[in-house]
Amino acid sequence: MSTDDFVFSTLIARHPDPATASRALAMAEAAALLRAADAINALPQDYECDPGRGDAAELLRVMAAAAEETTSPAPDFFQPGRTYSKLRNTWLFRCDHVTAHPDTGERQAFGWLRRNERFDEWVPSFKSAAAWTHDGWSDVAEDGEGR
Numbered sequence: 001m002s003t004d005d006f007v008f009s010t011l012i013a014r015h016p017d018p019a020t021a022s023r024a025l026a027m028a029e030a031a032a033l034l035r036a037a038d039a040i041n042a043l044p045q046d047y048e049c050d051p052g053r054g055d056a057a058e059l060l061r062v063m064a065a066a067a068e069e070t071t072s073p074a075p076d077f078f079q080p081g082r083t084y085s086k087l088r089n090t091w092l093f094r095c096d097h098v099t100a101h102p103d104t105g106e107r108q109a110f111g112w113l114r115r116n117e118r119f120d121e122w123v124p125s126f127k128s129a130a131a132w133t134h135d136g137w138s139d140v141a142e143d144g145e146g147r
Contacts, residue, residue: 006080007031009097020077020098026067033064075139077132078109084137085116092116093127093137 010024037060078084078095085092095111106129113125131137 009080009099030064030067033060033067037061037064077107077129078111078127078137079139083140085140086135086137089116089140092140093125094122095127 007024007028010020037057040057040060078093078098080095080097083092083094091113092115093109093111093113095109097110098107099110100107109127109132111125111127112122114120114122127135127137
């Protein structure tokens, strides 16, 4: 999922959780700053009229990096594009999409599940906030085994 897709899907959700919405806004800010830096660099060079152009582009890139750093708090739910395991990698869940129930706002993660030890086929699955809280899912990338 691209940054723009993540930001869009998060911000149009009826009940986005505050952490995810904050992360989406910070990612959008970083992307806008990087586009501005690219636009400055694409302008024709005129050293006499604009000697600080490179400094402005570099400042925008530094600001974008700072905005991106704010986007990495510990997640409080499954994240799209990530794979999770439980019971010492017995089960794998690849999250493709997170949405909220239209009436209750309860988050649901949709993706694919398989039993890893037998290399079963992936099957469609969804996980609730209760699964995140009580089932012991951990991010495979954070366990050092890839994404």
